[in-house]
Amino acid sequence: MDMRKAIIAQTSFSLRLSSHLLSFSNNLAFSPLSLHSLLGLLAAGSSGPTHDQLLSFLGSPVASELAALHSQISNVILADGSAAGGPCLCYAGGVWVDASRNLKNSFREVAGSVYKAEAHSVPFRSMPEECRNQINNWVEQMTTGKIKELLPSR
Structure with a gap:
């Protein structure tokens, strides 16, 4: 895999996304890296036309290239460097x-090894409120209390 090409594709994705989102509002904060990671994870679990469209949108010829890029990102860039005096970065990904x-x-x-995302199977249909609470509790824990209710009650 050519890491330089993968980084250029990720940067191009970020700039396209920024340009598009800024056409709606100039008061905006978002994480292109998180969105790229999410779409890469979706590509890893998809097939057929959906898979092809995701790869095209992300500018990657194959899902394995995305996986290699995100493996490097999660192991190097998003690593907690606080023990060595560096920054403490937290990244949480979940599939429900x-x-x-x-x-x-x-x-x-x-999902787990490359994207550092936890995969959960929950009974959304039979226990939606309990699942909502479980997800909110997980998000609150993963964000050290910064996000308390990702999924609000109806």
């Missing part, structure tokens, strides 16, 4: 799927 749907073990492996 209804328990009636099975996630492939290969996807769980890529």
Whole structure:
């Protein structure tokens, strides 16, 4: 994999996304890296036209290139350097799927090892409020209390 090309593609994605979002508002904060990571994770779990469209949008010829880039990002850039006097960065990713749907073990492996995302199967259909609370508690814990209610009650 050519890391230089992967970084150029990620930068191009970030600039396209910024340009598009700024056309709606000039008072905006977002993380292009987080969105790129999310879409890369979706590409890892998709197939067919959806897979091809995600790769095209992200500027990557193959999902393995995205995985290699995000593996480097999570292991180097997002590493907690506070023990050595560096910054403490926190990155949390989660995949929440209804328990009636099975996630492939290969996807769980890529989600965890490459994207550092936890994969959870929960009973959304039969216990939606409990699932909402579980997700909110997880997000609150992962953000050290900065985000308390990602999913508000109805």
